[in-house]
Structure formats: C-alpha cells, structure tokens
Amino acid sequence: MNDPAPGFRIRSMALNDVDGVLTLASSLPEAPHWPRAAYEGCLDPHAVVRRLSCVAEEATTGVLAGFAVASLNSPQSELESIAVAAEFQRRGVGGRLWRFLASALAEKGASEAFLEVRVSNRRALALYRSLGFTEAGRRPRYYADPAEDAVILRCILR
Ligand SMILES: CC(C)(COP(=O)(O)OP(=O)(O)OC[C@H]1O[C@@H](n2cnc3c(N)ncnc32)[C@H](O)[C@@H]1OP(=O)(O)O)[C@@H](O)C(=O)NCCC(=O)NCCS
Incomplete structure (x- = not known):
C-alpha cells in the first residue's frame, strides 16, 4: 500500500517532545490547550488513567508536524x-x-474508540468521518467560549 503521508515519521511521544507539542497546540485555536503537566502525565506509565500518545515529525528535518493522545479503559478508548x-x-x-x-489501542485490548468534537469543527469532523468514525450522540452546549454542542463519534477498532 502507498504511504498516505510520505516524508513523515510517526512515533510514540517522549518527554523532550512536550515543548514542541505545547507550541504546536497553542498555534491552533481548535486544538485542546492542555497544561504541560497534562502532557507529562500522558507519559507516566504509573498514571491512574492510562494514555497513549504519538507525534509526527518531518523525516528530513525532524520538525514536529503533529501529535495525538488517547486514553485507554479497555474495552473502550x-x-x-x-x-x-x-x-x-x-x-x-x-x-x-x-x-x-x-493499532496500539487495539493491541492493548480496546475494541472501540470515542471522541467529542465541536459541531463547528468541520476539518476535524471530515478527518474523523474519513477514518470511519460515526455519530453516536450529541451533548447540548457542552463547550464554553463559545457555547456549542459536542458531537460524540464512535469507531470500532480492529
Ligand atoms: C483536524 C486535523 C487534525 C486534520 O489533520 P490533517 O493532517 O490535515 O488530516 P489528513 O491530511 O490526514 O486528512 C485526512 C482526511 O480528512 C479529511 N479532511 C481533513 N482536513 C480537511 C479539510 N480542511 N477539509 C475537508 N476535509 C478534510 C479529508 O477527507 C482528508 O483526506 P483527503 O485529504 O485525501 O481528502 C487538523 O486540521 C488540525 O490539526 N486541526 C486543528 C486542531 C483540531 O481541530 N483538532 C481536533 C479537535 S481535538
């Protein structure tokens, strides 16, 4: 199969990625803006909530291109x-x-994944639908500043 994003490497997040992750998140108004301790907590294997995280870097320069974080509470994530x-x-x-x-979540026993997204976040909704997420419900006025509904999406993991 062709690589859908040639030129990028995906790997687990490490402690020395956190500065870059904070800078990247702060450059995108739609991204969740977590404090440093929250990202560091994602990397703690003894944390109460188990999380998996990864980053994408440009292969030639090593520049941080993106990141993602998921929580795991098998069989849900x-x-x-x-x-x-x-x-x-x-x-x-x-x-x-x-x-x-x-694939890491499925390997660790998750069979489904959920997420919440602002109803106005069209780019994210388009991404999630392209990845097989479908609508599982809505939470009226779930978000503040501005007040807005959340769409809950679900995806089966194989
Ligand atoms: C949502 C986001 C993560 C998508 O990342 P991305 O790397 O651009 O997504 P991809 O290139 O993998 O897109 C995959 C598919 O999603 C859909 N998609 C992604 N962005 C889209 C856009 N702006 N318009 C329409 N469709 C889009 C398309 O189907 C696309 O496939 P295609 O390019 O072959 O048509 C990115 O736009 C982003 O960081 N947004 C700000 C932060 C955010 O909203 N995060 C989600 C809330 S937590």
Whole structure:
C-alpha cells in the first residue's frame, strides 16, 4: 500500500517532545490547550488513567508536524486530542497519527474508540468521518467560549 503521508515519521511521544507539542497546540485555536503537566502525565506509565500518545515529525528535518493522545479503559478508548501544524495539514498526517494510536489501542485490548468534537469543527469532523468514525450522540452546549454542542463519534477498532 502507498504511504498516505510520505516524508513523515510517526512515533510514540517522549518527554523532550512536550515543548514542541505545547507550541504546536497553542498555534491552533481548535486544538485542546492542555497544561504541560497534562502532557507529562500522558507519559507516566504509573498514571491512574492510562494514555497513549504519538507525534509526527518531518523525516528530513525532524520538525514536529503533529501529535495525538488517547486514553485507554479497555474495552473502550477515547481520542482526546489530535493536532497537525497548519503548514503540514491535508497531507495525511492526521490520519496516520490516528492509525498509529488505533493499532496500539487495539493491541492493548480496546475494541472501540470515542471522541467529542465541536459541531463547528468541520476539518476535524471530515478527518474523523474519513477514518470511519460515526455519530453516536450529541451533548447540548457542552463547550464554553463559545457555547456549542459536542458531537460524540464512535469507531470500532480492529
Ligand atoms: C483536524 C486535523 C487534525 C486534520 O489533520 P490533517 O493532517 O490535515 O488530516 P489528513 O491530511 O490526514 O486528512 C485526512 C482526511 O480528512 C479529511 N479532511 C481533513 N482536513 C480537511 C479539510 N480542511 N477539509 C475537508 N476535509 C478534510 C479529508 O477527507 C482528508 O483526506 P483527503 O485529504 O485525501 O481528502 C487538523 O486540521 C488540525 O490539526 N486541526 C486543528 C486542531 C483540531 O481541530 N483538532 C481536533 C479537535 S481535538
């Protein structure tokens, strides 16, 4: 099969990625803006909530292109955050980040994944639908600033 995002490497997130992840997240208004401790917590194998995280880097330069974080509570899992830097969007990186996490989650016993997204976030909704997520429900006025409904999406992991 052709590589859907040639020129990018996907790997697990490491502690020294956190500065870049914070900078990337802060450059995208739609991305969740977690504090540093939350990302560091994702990398803690003893944390109460088990999380898997990964980053995409440009193969030639090592520049951070994107990242994703999911939580695992088998047999369920949740994609909590995914973001691709503006200059690298629409090159297949978001899809590859999710597929990397989805296969790791399935390997660890998850059979389905959920996520919440603002109803107005068309780019993210388009990505999730292209990856096989389907609508499982809505949460009215779930988000603040601006107030908005959340769409809950679900995907079966194989
Ligand atoms: C959502 C996001 C992660 C997508 O990342 P990406 O690397 O651009 O996505 P991909 O290139 O893998 O796109 C895969 C498919 O998703 C759909 N898609 C992605 N972006 C799209 C857009 N702007 N318009 C229409 N469809 C889009 C398309 O079907 C696309 O396949 P195609 O390019 O072959 O048509 C990125 O836009 C982003 O970081 N947005 C800001 C942060 C955010 O909203 N995160 C989600 C909320 S937590």
